[in-house]
Amino acid sequence: MIPGLVESPQSLDPVNSLGPQGLADAGRLIPAGRVGTADEAARAIRFLAGDDAAYITGQQLVVDGGLTVRWPS
Template sequence: MLFPGLLSYCMSKAAIDQFTRCVALDLAPKQVRVNCINPGVIVTDLHKRGGQTDEQYAAFLQKGKETHALGRVGQADEAAKAIAFLASSDSSFTTGMQLPVDGGRNVMCPR
């Protein structure tokens, strides 16, 4: 997803995706799996620590109800469970993947 005015953020997300694929290829012969998650908006202190006021953060979370297909933002435990799955033997034949944990945000048209 692209966001105007956030070049560094967007580039870093793309870099992590490519890094995941490249490291997965390099480490596959050693049977090391490398995957990542691509989260949507997850409720954390990140935005407040970045300078948003309580009112701005509340508005940001409210907007998230419109930008995520499931009509809500995510919780940290939802991202953690996806990470635990990728780290577990349940995903033993998965490497080089970026798993969207975003409430369907990646399938919506940007607004």
């Protein structure tokens, strides 16, 4: 799984990462209009680890709220 920007204790740290305001600013650039949550990333991992994904192999699941679709080439 390739997560996009996810709100976490690390990303909320304004000294070592974006901090709350930086996350809010970045969220406006994401087509979904916000950064992801740790629970959303965990649900994608849970799907890939579960029976519903038993026949999925060698794939990269991008979970980023549409950011890479909008990203300039």
